[in-house]
Amino acid sequence: MGLSSSFKIIVTLAIVFVVFTRTSFADDDDDLSSGFYSKSCPKVFSTVKSAVHSAISNQRRIGASLLRLHFHDCFVNGCDGSILLDDTSSFRGEKTARPNNNSVRGFGVVDKIKAQVEKVCPGVVSCADILAIAARDSVAIVSKQYIYTHQNAAHILCRLVKKYN
Numbered sequence: 001m002g003l004s005s006s007f008k009i010i011v012t013l014a015i016v017f018v019v020f021t022r023t024s025f026a027d028d029d030d031d032l033s034s035g036f037y038s039k040s041c042p043k044v045f046s047t048v049k050s051a052v053h054s055a056i057s058n059q060r061r062i063g064a065s066l067l068r069l070h071f072h073d074c075f076v077n078g079c080d081g082s083i084l085l086d087d088t089s090s091f092r093g094e095k096t097a098r099p100n101n102n103s104v105r106g107f108g109v110v111d112k113i114k115a116q117v118e119k120v121c122p123g124v125v126s127c128a129d130i131l132a133i134a135a136r137d138s139v140a141i142v143s144k145q146y147i148y149t150h151q152n153a154a155h156i157l158c159r160l161v162k163k164y165n
Contacts, residue, residue: 010064010142037129041121048130051113052137063142065106070135072104073128081128084110110134 037044056063073083076094083100084107085093094100095107110127113134117125 010067010139037125041117041124043120044117044125044129045133047116047120048113048133049137049141051109051116052134053141055109055112056138056141060142062106062109063138065104066109066131066138067135069104069106069110070131072100073131079128079132081126081131084127084131 052063052066055066069083070079073079073081073094076082083094083104085091085095087093087096095104110131114127114130117130
């Protein structure tokens, strides 16, 4: 049973992203840690995961969009959240820059996640971190849903094959 092309694209983007971020941060010793928010905002991960899960439940393809949004943020000057910046009278943000304009999506979802995180721990979690956590969670959620769905389909197909052979 072959994998769908959208799942292959998501997996490929996830692998490229992991390789890209691991090589980008390989020499940094700037206190990067998965437990960074354990004291200052212990609910950040559950808050983001819940919001991402809700967004994916409403529109499944937003999972891939969040990963792509994070990739575009990291592509130019590192993973700094600058893709989320809006234009001002004196500044053109990355959001509307030519490579991103009408290309990346999911800004509204990230805005909702940021608002929820701000309610839990105001002024603590950076937009760059929210974007990274949302991308990670979206890949995990979509992958689990895909695997679960196709395992069930494969199981049913195997039962049918056994029954009629």
